[in-house]
Amino acid sequence: MLINGEEIERRLKSKTEGDPRKRLIISPILDWGAQFSKGAASIDVRLGSWFLTPSKSKLSVLDPLDEGYKETTLQMIDEAYVSIGDYFVLHPRQFVLGITLEWIKLPYDLGAYVLGRSSWGREGLIIATATGVQPGFSGVLILELTNVGEIPIKLWPGATIAQLFFHKVGGRISELRDDSIFFGQTKPTRGVPIDRIDRKIIRRFFPETKPPEKP
Amino acid sequence: MEDFYVEKLKERLRSLRGEVYTVSREVLASESSQRILDCVLLIIDAIEVSLPSPSDLEGLEEREKEIIIKRRSGLIVYIYQLLGIISSANRKDVPLELISPLTRYLKEFFEECHLLIRSVPALNYYFIPIREKLYEIYVSLEIEHKDNGVFCSETKIKENPKYGELPAEFVILSIPKVEKNNILYNAILGHEIGHGIFKDHESEFLELDFEEIRRFGEITVAENPEDFGVSSVGDLEEGIFEIMTGYLREWREEVICDIAGFLLFGPAFLFAFFDLFAPVFKSDEFSTSHPPDRGRYNLMWKLLNGEYYPGIKYRSKVFKEKGIKEFLGVLESVGMVELEFQNEEGEKYNKAGLLTWRLIERDIPSIVNTLTEIIRKRNIYGPSEFDADIKNYADYLANIIPIPEEMPLIEGSVPLSLPTILNVGWYVCLARLDGIVETQNALKHPDKQVTKAEVFDKLQEIILKSIELSDYKFLWELYRGQLEC
Numbered sequence: 120m121l122i123n124g125e126e127i128e129r130r131l132k133s134k135t136e137g138d139p140r141k142r143l144i145i146s147p148i149l150d151w152g153a154q155f156s157k158g159a160a161s162i163d164v165r166l167g168s169w170f171l172t173p174s175k176s177k178l179s180v181l182d183p184l185d186e187g188y189k190e191t192t193l194q195m196i197d198e199a200y201v202s203i204g205d206y207f208v209l210h211p212r213q214f215v216l217g218i219t220l221e222w223i224k225l226p227y228d229l230g231a232y233v234l235g236r237s238s239w240g241r242e243g244l245i246i247a248t249a250t251g252v253q254p255g256f257s258g259v260l261i262l263e264l265t266n267v268g269e270i271p272i273k274l275w276p277g278a279t280i281a282q283l284f285f286h287k288v289g290g291r292i293s294e295l296r297d298d299s300i301f302f303g304q305t306k307p308t309r310g311v312p313i314d315r316i317d318r319k320i321i322r323r324f325f326p327e328t329k330p331p332e333k334p
Numbered sequence: 335m336e337d338f339y340v341e342k343l344k345e346r347l348r349s350l351r352g353e354v355y356t357v358s359r360e361v362l363a364s365e366s367s368q369r370i371l372d373c374v375l376l377i378i379d380a381i382e383v384s385l386p387s388p389s390d391l392e393g394l395e396e397r398e399k400e401i402i403i404k405r406r407s408g409l410i411v412y413i414y415q416l417l418g419i420i421s422s423a424n425r426k427d428v429p430l431e432l433i434s435p436l437t438r439y440l441k442e443f444f445e446e447c448h449l450l451i452r453s454v455p456a457l458n459y460y461f462i463p464i465r466e467k468l469y470e471i472y473v474s475l476e477i478e479h480k481d482n483g484v485f486c487s488e489t490k491i492k493e494n495p496k497y498g499e500l501p502a503e504f505v506i507l508s509i510p511k512v513e514k515n516n517i518l519y520n521a522i523l524g525h526e527i528g529h530g531i532f533k534d535h536e537s538e539f540l541e542l543d544f545e546e547i548r549r550f551g552e553i554t555v556a557e558n559p560e561d562f563g564v565s566s567v568g569d570l571e572e573g574i575f576e577i578m579t580g581y582l583r584e585w586r587e588e589v590i591c592d593i594a595g596f597l598l599f600g601p602a603f604l605f606a607f608f609d610l611f612a613p614v615f616k617s618d619e620f621s622t623s624h625p626p627d628r629g630r631y632n633l634m635w636k637l638l639n640g641e642y643y644p645g646i647k648y649r650s651k652v653f654k655e656k657g658i659k660e661f662l663g664v665l666e667s668v669g670m671v672e673l674e675f676q677n678e679e680g681e682k683y684n685k686a687g688l689l690t691w692r693l694i695e696r697d698i699p700s701i702v703n704t705l706t707e708i709i710r711k712r713n714i715y716g717p718s719e720f721d722a723d724i725k726n727y728a729d730y731l732a733n734i735i736p737i738p739e740e741m742p743l744i745e746g747s748v749p750l751s752l753p754t755i756l757n758v759g760w761y762v763c764l765a766r767l768d769g770i771v772e773t774q775n776a777l778k779h780p781d782k783q784v785t786k787a788e789v790f791d792k793l794q795e796i797i798l799k800s801i802e803l804s805d806y807k808f809l810w811e812l813y814r815g816q817l818e819c
Contacts, residue, residue, distance in 0.1 A: 131743050139733045139741075147738045147807040150814070153743045168431070168802070200430040203806055220806065222736050222799065257735060259799075277806070303734040303792060305799045 122229070122285045122293040131227075140255070145225035145283075154279060163236065163279040167218035167259055170199045170207050170274075171307040183313040184322060192309055203277040209244070209266045216257040216307035222279065225256045225285075230282045232258055239280060243268020246281045251268040254288050339403045340385050346410055347382050351375070353417055360424045362433060366448035370420060373468055374413060380475040381406055395760045402416050409471055419462060419506055423452035429514050431802035436520070438805060439752050440507070442713070443527050453511040455616045457614060459522045461529065461659065462506040492609055517797045519610050524595025532590050535708050539590065540700055542693075543804035547582065550696075551689050562685050570685065577686035582693060585625040586701075589694055592630055595703055596637050600650065600715040601755040604634045605764070608665050611676075611753065617668060618676045620687050626676075629691050632669030635662075643702040648717045652724050657765040715753040727758045732766045733773075736796050738803030749807035750800070759797040763790060 122130075130143040145162060148154055154163040177195040181281075185191065201207045209215060225231060230253060235246025245265045252260065262281065266272050312320070354371055361367045361683040385406060391399050392425075428451055437449050440663070513519050542550070551574070555567045564570055608631060617628035640647025653662060675687035706714060727737045727750070737755060739747040761769075767789060774784045 134742050134747075139730045139735055142742070144735060144741075144743070146736070146741070146743060147747070147749070147803050149810040150741065202430070202434060203809070220803070222738075223805070224735055253554075257733075277810075303796065305736075305795045326347060 121160045122287060123160050124155065124162075127160075127162055127285060128155065128157065130229075139224070140257075141226050143226055143229060143285075145221050147221065147285040149220075149277070161234075161284045163282050164260070164279050165220040165224075166231075166262070166274060166276050166280040168201050168203065169218050169306045170201060171216040171309070172197050172199065178331070182316055184312060189309070196309065199305070201274075203275050206273040206275045208271050209264060209274055210271045211243075211266050211269055214263070214265045216309070217262040217264050217280075218304075219262065219281070219327065220305050221255075221259070223252065223256065223258065223260055223283070225252060225254055226239070227254045228288050229285050230254050230288055231256075231286070233262070233281050234284065235281050236279060242272060243270070244272055252283075252332050255294050255302070257302040258307075261304070261307050263331045275286040336388060337386070337391055337399065337403070339399075340391075341408065343385060343403065343407060344382065344570030347378050348411055350378055350417070354378070357417055360419055362423055362430075362451075363424060364429065364433075364437075364450070366450050366504070367420065367423065368462075369448050370416075370450060372771045373504075374416060374420075375626055376407065377413060377468075377471055377475065381409055384475055388786070405474075409474070412471070414446055416464065416580030419464075420450065422508075423450045423506070426451040427511055427514070428509070429517070431798050432517070432520070434809070435752060435801045435805035436507070436523070437532065438808070440523070440582060444505065444530050450506045451504060452508055453514050454508045455511045456508065457510050457512070457521075457610070459509075459510065459526055460508050461526050463507065464506065465503045465562075466530065468504065479612065505787065510759055513610070517793075517794050517801065518602070518756060518759050519606045521599040521606040521753070521760075522595065522610065522629060524598040524603045525591045525607070526723060529587070531594050531705075531708060532587050535704075537577045538708065539586075539704055540697060542582070544575070544579055547579050547693070550693050550765045551575050553579060554689060554692055561688065563657075563681075571682040574682055574686050574689070577683060578690050578693075580622060580692040581620075581686060585624045585690055586694055586697075589630070589633065589698070590701055590705065592633065593637065593698070594709065595700055597646070597702075597705055597709055597714050600720050600754060600757055601638065601719075601754045602760045604638060605661065605760045606756075607634070608661075610670075612665075612668065616676075617671075618674045620675060620677060625694070626673055626687070627693060628668060628671065629673055631665055632673075633695075635666055635669045637702075638662075639810070642698045642704070645706075647703075647721065648714050650717065650721050650724070652721075652761060652765060655765040657767065658761065661764055664735065679819055715757070719754070723754045723758050724761050727754070728762055728766065731758055731793070731796060731800075732770055734770070734792060734796055736800040736803060738800050739807050747807075749804040749811070751803065751804075755804065759793070759800075763793055767793075 127143070131145060131148075133142065145164070148162075149165065154165075173192075174195050174197050178192075181192065182188065187265065199207065207215070207217075222229070233247045233250045233252060235244065238247060243266055245263075245267055247260075247262050260281075260283075264274070311318075354375055358371050361371075380500065386399075386402055389600070391402070433451055436451060440449055441447065448489075507523075511519070551570075552567045555562050555564065555570060559565055559567075559569075562570065592607075595607070599606075611627060612631065615627055617631070618626050620626040636642055637646065638648050652658060673688070675684040676690075677683040677687060727741060730737050730741055737750055737758060741747075741748050767786060770789050770793075771784060771786050774789065
C-alpha cells in the first residue's frame with residue numbers, strides 16, 4: 120500500500136524519541152514546498168555531487184564471473200565531485216552513477232521505489248533502473264543515469280531529479296541482516312552483480328577445456 | 335644584442351607563464367584561485383616589462399648589471415615557490431566536500447579574504463598569508479595601486495585591465511595530507527582562526543613592557559628561588575629577562591590561539607589537539623615560537639574544568655562515560671606532571687621559559703575575558719551547546735546517520751554548525767564506538783564481522799557527509815533569502 124503525502128510528512132516530523140533506526144529520515148530537505156506536496160504520494164529528491172564513470176580506455180570487458188571483478192572495476196572507474204553551482208555533462212549513450220543529495224533512512228516497516236521525474240525522462244534522461252529500496256535502508260541512493268537522447272544533457276547537482284514512493288511492508292517486521300559491511304553509503308558504489316556462490320556454480324557449467332591427450 | 339642573463343630570464347618567465355596555465359587546470363577552480371593566478375600572471379608580465387633592454391645596460395660594469403638583473407631573478411624564484419604552494423590545492427589531495435564548508439566557516443572571521451585550501455605532507459594545520467609579499471612585489475615592480483585604507487589596491491596596469499585589484503588578503507590554508515580523511519581533526523582550525531583574531535585585535539590584549547616583565551620575574555624568583563635553582567634574584571644569569579621578553583611575545587599569541595580554538599570549537603578542539611599531537615611531540619620541549627605542549631594540555635584541561643573562567647565549565651555527565659573518561663584521564667595526567675623546561679640552548683633559557691610560562695598563567699583569566707568579548711557571543715561554543723548537541727544528535731551519528739540539520743525534522747530545520755558536528759563526532763568516536771561495533775555485528779552474518787577500525791572510518795565518512803550537507807542547506811537558504819529580498 121502506497122503511503123500518502125500526509126503520512127510521509129507525519130513520519131518525517133515525528134518527535135517520537137528512541138532509536139533513530141526506526142524513523143523515516145530524508146535529510147536535508149532544502150525546500151519543503153518544492154520537494155513535497157501533501158496531495159502527492161511521493162517526495163522529490165535532488166541530485167548529489169558525486170559521479171562515477173567507467174574509464175573506457177582501461178576497460179576491455181565487464182565480466183562478473185571474474186574472481187577479481189570488484190577490485191578490477193574499482194580501479195577502472197573515475198570519480199568526479201561536482202559541487203552545487205557546477206555541472207556534469209552527460210553525453211548521448213553515456214552511463215554514469217550518481218547519488219541523491221539527500222540521505223535516506225527507511226524504518227523497517229517501509230520500503231520505497233525511486234522513479235525518475237517525467238520531465239527529465241522527456242529530455243532523454245533515464246534516472247534509475249534498480250528502483251527498489253529495502254526496508255531499513257540507510258544511505259544516499261545510487262542513481263544509474265543514462266542519456267538515451269541525442270543531445271548532451273547538463274546535470275546540475277541540487278536539481279530535483281527523482282521521486283520516492285513509499286509503501287508499507289506487510290507480514291512480520293524484522294530487522295534486516297546486512298551482507299555488505301554497512302548500509303550507509305555516502306558515494307556511488309559498485310557491487311558484484313552475481314552472487315559469490317552463484318558465480319562458482321555457473322563456472323562449473325563451463326569446465327576449463329584442456330587439449331586432448333596424445334594417444 | 336640581448337644580454338645573456340636577460341634572455342635566460344625571459345625564457346624562465348615564458349616557462350612560468352605556461353606553468354600558470356597548467357596549475358589553473360589542476361587547481362580547484364574558485365574565485366580565489368583565479369584571483370591569485372591572475373596576480374601571478376600580472377607579476378610575470380610586470381617583471382618582463384621591467385627587464386633591462388640592451389641600451390639600459392650599455393656602458394655598465396658587470397657588477398652593476400648583475401645587481402639590476404638579480405633584483406628581478408629573486409622575484410622569479412618567489413613565483414616558483416608560490417606556484418608550488420598553489421598547485422597543492424588540487425583535486426587529488428583535498429577532501430572536496432570540505433572546501434566549501436571550511437571556506438564559509440573561515441570567512442565568518444576573515445570576511446575580506448580570498449582563501450585557498452591545500453593539503454601538504456606535514457602534521458599540522460597552518461595559514462600562509464601572501465598579501466604582504468605580493469604587495470612588496472607590486473611596490474618593487476612599481477605596479478601602480480590605489481590605497482583604500484586597508485591594502486585593497488586597485489592596480490592600474492592598462493595593458494592588463496582584467497587583472498583588476500589585489501584583494502585585502504590572500505590566505506592559503508594548509509591541512510595535513512596524511513590526516514585528510516580524519517575529519518575530526520579539523521577542529522584544530524580554531525587555533526589558526528585564533529591567529530587571525532589576534533592580529534586584528536592585538537591592541538586589546540594586555541601587553542607588558544620590559545620593566546613590568548622584569549618586575550614580575552624578580553618577584554616570582556624571590557618568592558620561589560628553589561624553582562629556579564638560585565638562592566636570590568641576584569644569582570640569576572644575566573640577560574634572562576630579555577630572553578623572557580622574546581618568548582612572551584610569541585608564546586602569548588600561541589596561548590591566545592589555543593584559548594580561541596577552545597572557545598570556538600569547545601571540547602572538540604581539545605580532543606583534536608591532544609589526539610593529533612600528544613603521541614608525536616615531546617611534551618616538555620619548547621622553542622622561541624611555541625611553549626611546551628604539556629603546559630598547553632594543562633591549560634586546556636583547566637579551561638574545560640572552568641578553573642580560569644567559571645562561566646565556561648564543562649560538567650557534562652558524558653565525560654564520565656568510558657572512552658571519554660579514559661581520554662580525559664590521559665590528558666589530565668599528562669598536563670598535571672610538572673613542567674620540565676627542556677631547551678638545548680641551556681639552563682638560562684629553561685629558567686626564562688619557566689618564568690614566561692608563570693607570567694602567561696597569571697594572565698590567562700584576562701586573556702579569556704578579552705577573547706570572549708571579541709568573539710561574538712553567537713560564535714562561542716560552550717557547555718550548554720555541547721550538552722544539547724550530544725543529547726539531540728549523538729544517537730543519529732551512532733546509528734551511522736548524518737546530522738546536517740536539526741533533528742527531528744521540522745519545516746525550516748536549521749543547518750547544524752561545524753563545531754556542533756565535530757563535537758558530536760568526537761563524542762561518538764570516543765564513547766560510542768564499541769557499542770556501534772556490537773550493533774553492526776548483531777545485524778550481520780557471522781562470517782562478515784566489522785572491526786573497530788572499519789566503524790571508525792565509516793564514522794569519519796558520515797561526519798564528512800554531515801558537514802557537506804549542512805553546508806548545502808546553509809547556502810541554499812542564504813541564496814533563497816537573497817532571491818526573496
